[in-house]
Amino acid sequence: xxxxxxxxxxxxxxxxxxxxxxxxxxxxxxxxxxxxxxxxxxxxxxxxxxxxxxxxxxxxxxxxxxxxxxxxxxxxxxxxxxxxxxxxxx
Numbered sequence: 001x002x003x004x005x006x007x008x009x010x011x012x013x014x015x016x017x018x019x020x021x022x023x024x025x026x027x028x029x030x031x032x033x034x035x036x037x038x039x040x041x042x043x044x045x046x047x048x049x050x051x052x053x054x055x056x057x058x059x060x061x062x063x064x065x066x067x068x069x070x071x072x073x074x075x076x077x078x079x080x081x082x083x084x085x086x087x088x089x090x
Contacts, residue, residue: 018064020079023057024086054083 016022030053031046055077062076 018057018061020083020086023054023061023083026057027054027083028087051080051084054080058083 012022012026017026027050031042031050034049035042035046058076058080059073061079062072065072
């Protein structure tokens with residue numbers, strides 16, 4: 001019988017977090033968990049925290065990329081907009 005997959009393999013990893021799906025999930029989950037823990041006083045800041053998470057993850061992806069071109073940081077900025085807008089709600 002094959003070994004059962006480790007529970008840790010099913011959680012976020014650095015490569016999965018730096019994918020569009022993983023970054024989008026982190027952008028959605030981070031502010032929602034903080035709003036749940038902190039309460040209603042966090043609501044005005046939730047979108048900004050989500051946007052910060054999107055920017056950090058997109059820039060981290062650009063930093064880890066092997067391409068030495070500076071244009072990757074501009075592309076990372078636009079990717080952060082995509083990450084933020086992928087689960088944007090009013």
